[in-house]
Amino acid sequence: RVDGSRLWASLMDLARVGATPKGGNCRLALTDEDRQGRDLVAGWLRDTGLDIRVDRLGNIFARRPGRNNDLPPVVTGSHIDTQPTGGRFDGNYGVLAGLEVMRVLNEQSITTEAPMEVVIWTNEEGSRFVPVMMGSGAFAGMFTPEAALAARDHDGISVADELTRIGYAGDMPVGGRTLGAYFEAHIEQGPVLEKEQLQVGVVTGSLGLSWFDVVVTGQEAHAGPTPMEYRRDALQTACALVSDILTLAEPHAPHGRVTCGEFRVFPNSRNVIPGRVNFSVDLRHLEPAVLTAMEQRLRELCELCDTQGNNAGIEVELLEVQRIPPTPFAPKLVERVRACAEALAIPHRDMVTGAGHDAVYISRVAPTAMIFVPCVDGISHNECEDAKPEDLEAGANILLHAMLQTAEP
Amino acid sequence: RVDGSRLWASLMDLARVGATPKGGNCRLALTDEDRQGRDLVAGWLRDTGLDIRVDRLGNIFARRPGRNNDLPPVVTGSHIDTQPTGGRFDGNYGVLAGLEVMRVLNEQSITTEAPMEVVIWTNEEGSRFVPVMMGSGAFAGMFTPEAALAARDHDGISVADELTRIGYAGDMPVGGRTLGAYFEAHIEQGPVLEKEQLQVGVVTGSLGLSWFDVVVTGQEAHAGPTPMEYRRDALQTACALVSDILTLAEPHAPHGRVTCGEFRVFPNSRNVIPGRVNFSVDLRHLEPAVLTAMEQRLRELCELCDTQGNNAGIEVELLEVQRIPPTPFAPKLVERVRACAEALAIPHRDMVTGAGHDAVYISRVAPTAMIFVPCVDGISHNECEDAKPEDLEAGANILLHAMLQTAEP
Ligand SMILES: NC(=O)NCCC(=O)O
Ligand SMILES: NC(=O)NCCC(=O)O
Numbered sequence: 001r002v003d004g005s006r007l008w009a010s011l012m013d014l015a016r017v018g019a020t021p022k023g024g025n026c027r028l029a030l031t032d033e034d035r036q037g038r039d040l041v042a043g044w045l046r047d048t049g050l051d052i053r054v055d056r057l058g059n060i061f062a063r064r065p066g067r068n069n070d071l072p073p074v075v076t077g078s079h080i081d082t083q084p085t086g087g088r089f090d091g092n093y094g095v096l097a098g099l100e101v102m103r104v105l106n107e108q109s110i111t112t113e114a115p116m117e118v119v120i121w122t123n124e125e126g127s128r129f130v131p132v133m134m135g136s137g138a139f140a141g142m143f144t145p146e147a148a149l150a151a152r153d154h155d156g157i158s159v160a161d162e163l164t165r166i167g168y169a170g171d172m173p174v175g176g177r178t179l180g181a182y183f184e185a186h187i188e189q190g191p192v193l194e195k196e197q198l199q200v201g202v203v204t205g206s207l208g209l210s211w212f213d214v215v216v217t218g219q220e221a222h223a224g225p226t227p228m229e230y231r232r233d234a235l236q237t238a239c240a241l242v243s244d245i246l247t248l249a250e251p252h253a254p255h256g257r258v259t260c261g262e263f264r265v266f267p268n269s270r271n272v273i274p275g276r277v278n279f280s281v282d283l284r285h286l287e288p289a290v291l292t293a294m295e296q297r298l299r300e301l302c303e304l305c306d307t308q309g310n311n312a313g314i315e316v317e318l319l320e321v322q323r324i325p326p327t328p329f330a331p332k333l334v335e336r337v338r339a340c341a342e343a344l345a346i347p348h349r350d351m352v353t354g355a356g357h358d359a360v361y362i363s364r365v366a367p368t369a370m371i372f373v374p375c376v377d378g379i380s381h382n383e384c385e386d387a388k389p390e391d392l393e394a395g396a397n398i399l400l401h402a403m404l405q406t407a408e409p
Numbered sequence: 410r411v412d413g414s415r416l417w418a419s420l421m422d423l424a425r426v427g428a429t430p431k432g433g434n435c436r437l438a439l440t441d442e443d444r445q446g447r448d449l450v451a452g453w454l455r456d457t458g459l460d461i462r463v464d465r466l467g468n469i470f471a472r473r474p475g476r477n478n479d480l481p482p483v484v485t486g487s488h489i490d491t492q493p494t495g496g497r498f499d500g501n502y503g504v505l506a507g508l509e510v511m512r513v514l515n516e517q518s519i520t521t522e523a524p525m526e527v528v529i530w531t532n533e534e535g536s537r538f539v540p541v542m543m544g545s546g547a548f549a550g551m552f553t554p555e556a557a558l559a560a561r562d563h564d565g566i567s568v569a570d571e572l573t574r575i576g577y578a579g580d581m582p583v584g585g586r587t588l589g590a591y592f593e594a595h596i597e598q599g600p601v602l603e604k605e606q607l608q609v610g611v612v613t614g615s616l617g618l619s620w621f622d623v624v625v626t627g628q629e630a631h632a633g634p635t636p637m638e639y640r641r642d643a644l645q646t647a648c649a650l651v652s653d654i655l656t657l658a659e660p661h662a663p664h665g666r667v668t669c670g671e672f673r674v675f676p677n678s679r680n681v682i683p684g685r686v687n688f689s690v691d692l693r694h695l696e697p698a699v700l701t702a703m704e705q706r707l708r709e710l711c712e713l714c715d716t717q718g719n720n721a722g723i724e725v726e727l728l729e730v731q732r733i734p735p736t737p738f739a740p741k742l743v744e745r746v747r748a749c750a751e752a753l754a755i756p757h758r759d760m761v762t763g764a765g766h767d768a769v770y771i772s773r774v775a776p777t778a779m780i781f782v783p784c785v786d787g788i789s790h791n792e793c794e795d796a797k798p799e800d801l802e803a804g805a806n807i808l809l810h811a812m813l814q815t816a817e818p
Contacts, residue, residue, distance in 0.1 A: 229662075271541065381630060
């Protein structure tokens, strides 16, 4: 059994790095805060006797040898970057649950047949750099490490430069090796487990995700002397379009989601009619065909707006950013997680994840499963994100047993 | 007569400071670019033999003595700060037309009875710091210099700190002295003069202006696992509200204007449901009663949204930012501008200004008039803002003659 209070203490220690006034975390990928977080956790992993290696994308692997080190490793982990107003558990829990598993194995002097690893993936959140789930995506060959290294944030700073600056540009190649299995423990980030008073979700797969950028171009002009009928107001068109887009998931409940999370206005000055608006669209659904239909509807809405009717003189452009199809996890590992929950008498249910996770990409190249625990009010990507120590402990116990069974073939 | 090509050359020299790729200017108030612009123009004024003084708000006064220096000065000027994507003429023209007038008077060895001054007002644009028209507003006693010095930009940096940093925190008190008259030459920033092929607008007064901030507060949550019906999406409410607000001027054409120029989303991350949106509202009208009615309608629209109906769980707050009532200029000076245009055979018409100007505040404490010249396509607050050398020259000639007549009582 894991030590729940040690796990909690590690979570609270990490939460001090990039702590925000409202009790959350701002540790954006590859910032100084991310560096401090990495240094802290890598130090703990090293103190636990693990051997640390860093790949060219800054993914950190901490290895615990087995009896047979030719076997592919049984891996667990997640990420420690956060949203701009993120919480203390999203990602961090998966990494520190892995650390706790290693600590328990050491205490119990257990050596497994296969080696084990704890991984910290780079830039899972995708709020500073896209693609989202960057480290795991490149590891799984979904895009090249070069494409990831070339990504730039809104200030034009690249992943490559930031990795070098914070000292996490490693020399190990990205991916190209076999993982025996991948487990990821995570908070649910939704309301289901809490509502049903369950401690654990056995995750069978994930919603597909489709990301776009929309660029609305009008013409900036002075707010005072420009008569209403001469205006080409990009904000007016963008607001009408967002209102339409946000209704697009209605026919596809309960698994349809649509969000416009980023919305930037240029030049964004009080007395200037906006000349341009850029906003993002995030579509999700469990069924591949429905996700495609939602994408099609988005295209139609943008075309209906582009220089048409009221929007004469306003251009609307739709750009594809990233697409991850709905992804089922490995039935054998999912069953193993479920069986561990049964054996430990932890109340649980099957569920899908609405959030993308590193596990979603890794499932393309290795048998994968996830373990969810409830979070308070189902809220995450929010400074007030919270979770109960006993639930985090329950999830980590399942992780421990599922990993042990998998590492003893 | 002024030297039109010398005036043009000065405009182009100043436009090199903070030049933008598309041929415009970004010289936000109290930035390093503003400092460079001030240094350049103050140097020219000094080289013209004028005596430079700077007040506590960074307003720069360049004085040309008269025969009777007990008479209140005849003043002209404008501002040299710009919008984030501003043009080369807005403000700059009024300051450099004043410089050109002084240069001509020197060349012709003319001494006037009353002294003359050229003024550069601090932060007219209001895009970095509010109140807008800050220097002239404080000079006219519309708010205290202390309130202006305490204003902060979006990064929390104050006017006082920036003035000190760029070396323009002078020791002269702000306002409290009598101006004999104030003239301001400016581009029209609207389409009328160009459409009617006129060279000069005789400005009889200005639209009233009423500025607000709207804060829409929902709750941020994860875009993936949060079902649509649980969301409290601040962007959804803000977009619907902006769509309604932007129709609010329709019944009040042609003098009604409504603009939402600033619009900021928090946390502004692709996979986070927006928890908060802040946006600005700019209302304008020529009639005090209609402006009041528009303000009333804005209040109603915000109340209709606040936690009502579809917007349960979303708070809408309306904050007053600044208000300038419709302002008529001094009939005697307006008539003098009109007479000079007649005398110089420059095609002209009377008009009101839709933009606020330093002249609007100064008209509260001194007889004031403005001279407009056309700008290409009526576009300003845009990098492609443009004007014709011959029109700029015509306006400066009227300024020269109107100032000369006023300084010889
Ligand atoms: N778990 C998580 O926050 N992932 C980020 C990717 C997504 O938006 O689903
Ligand atoms: N002329 C000018 O751009 N003034 C700024 C104040 C306003 O928004 O009218």
